[in-house]
Amino acid sequence: MSGTVLLLAASPVGKGRLVDAASVLPVLAAVEPSVLSGAPTATVVELADPLEPQAVLTRLRAAAAAPGPLTVFVTGQLQLDRRQRLPHLALARTTPATVRYTALPWHWLREELRLRPDGTTTLVADLRADAESWQQVCERPLDAGPNVALYGRIAPPPVRRRVALPTYMKAVATILRSGHRPPPEQLHEQALARMAGEEGEENGPGLVLAAHRPAAQGAVGGAAPGFGPVPEQPPGPPAAPPAPGGPLPGTAVHRPKQVAASGAEPGAVVARRPVPDDGDTRAPVVAQRSAPGDPGAALVAQRPVPGDPHAAIAACVESGRHGDADALAARWEQAAVRAYGAASEDALHWGEVRADLAMFAGDAARSCRCWLTVAATRLAMGQPADAPAVEAAVDRAHHQWGRLRDPERARELGAVLAELRGRVPGRRRGALDHVRRQLRQLQTQG
Incomplete structure (x- = not known):
């Protein structure tokens, strides 16, 4: 089976740069694709100092949707939005004041990878943190989700304001250039051993990320066990994704060109980890709560069908059986409504899942309607207009509304969207004005 590799190296231009991230790309690019991926053949996508977070997201989503094993190599620097x-991965235009709009939120990466089947995804990271983000990751280490094997390190800010080198990733690339790819955990240990003697590596490797259990080695203050809370959903509404294979600012695609996925917006919901089956056949639903502040802190339905419903739903989507996927999600939604009510997080989670399933099926109208319903329900429950889950629902409804081609349906849903946009303006300026302008144009079409 063919694999996919995403090489992402990003850091700000100018005095805000802490690490020369792109310097590792020539070394990685010299490695055979099959060695990078661990598969007989592979598609390699390379992003060197990209400019726009949406451009990175599009390539990330396309890579995450590809079948077969996926390996993501990320080199760059972490910064916090004010x-x-x-935590965000800083891009070429990122400054401390513009992190929120010009950097890639780390939770975007986590969200895109969570649909991946267990055992198929490896993330190798060499990150340099600024002072604020370093303090935070020492207290709440980054993770990449329960399905992803994470290896690498996060280093503190370099001393004397110099630009550091990504020595961990260069060590990984050097090992792989031998033509042999050891198992990820062995590759990680060999890279740490190789970089230990590198000149200029002060204070040890920093915060070492190994599999799903980050551990501090030489980190100032150490690191708390476990992972930080699942962060908020990404801002929006995103611009419509570019055409498949279309050029993106700051990106270069090699060996061969990767086809970009064009149907999904940031943070698509579809799959969540199920709770273990406790053998109790009486209760229709078992609750699993996420961390506070997670807009998807849903209570995950454990029945009425055996096994992981999200895995079964994802399998239906991958095989093009969109009707079966929605029918299965609908059964779980009905079970959640019966058990906890239509305004419960259980039911809202499954409403979000069905909105994403409609998007994957190409039914923008149904997806938009589902997101509008979720947003209105959350507001009716008393959730504030700037709550992440409320903003995310309206943003995604807006995105799907922009894909409608039926004027009558666009007018119908646009009126509801405009009312919600008046209450939930979101983080992107001019969102309400955009809806109103489009509605005026639709009125002229009769």
Whole structure:
């Protein structure tokens, strides 16, 4: 089976740069694709100092949707946005004041990879943190989701304001250039051993990320066990994704060109980890709560069908059986409504899942309607207009509304969207004005 590799190296241009991330790409690019991926053949996508977070997201989503094993190599620097204090991967245009709009939220990466089947995804990271983000990751280490094997390190800010080198990733690339790819955990240990003697590596490797259990080695203050809370959903509404294979600012695609997925917006819901089956056949639903502040802190339905419903739903989508996927999700939604009520997080989670399933099926109208319903329900429950889950629902409804081609349906849903946009303006300026302008144009079409 063919594999997929995503090489992402990003850091700000100018005095805000802490690490020369792109310097590792020539070394990685010299490795055979089959060695990078661990598969007989592979598609390799390379992003060197990209400019726009949406451009990175499009390539990330396409890579995550590809069948077969996926390996993501990420080199760059972490910064926190000033409003929500969430970690972001800084891009070429990122400054401390513009992190929220010009950097890639780490939770976007986590969200895109969570649909991947267990055992198929490896993330190798060499990250340099600024002072604020370093303090946070020492207290709440990054993770990449329960389905992803994460290896690498996060280093503290370099001393004397110099630009550091990505020595961990260069060590990984050097090992792989031998033509042999050891198992990820062995590759990780060999890279740490190789970089230990590198000149200029002060204070040890920093915060070492190994599989799903980050551990501090030489980190100032150490690291708390476990992972930080699942962060908020990404801002929006996103611009419509570019055409498949279309050029993106700051990106270069090699060996061969990767086809971009064009149907999904940031943070698509579809799959969540189920709770273990406790053998109790009486209760229709078992609750699993996520961390506070997670817009998807849903209570995951454990019945009425055996096994992981999200895995079964994802399998239906992958095989093109969109009707079967929605029918299965609908059964779980009905079970959640019966058990906890239509306004419960259980039911809302499954409403979000069905909205994403409609999107994957190409039914923008149904997806938009589902998101509008979720947003209205959350507001009716008393959730604030700037709550992440409320903003995300309206943003996604807006995105799907923009894909409608039926004027009558666009007018119908646009009126509801405009009312919600008046209450939930979102984080992107001019969202309400955009809806109103489009509605005026639709009125002229009769």
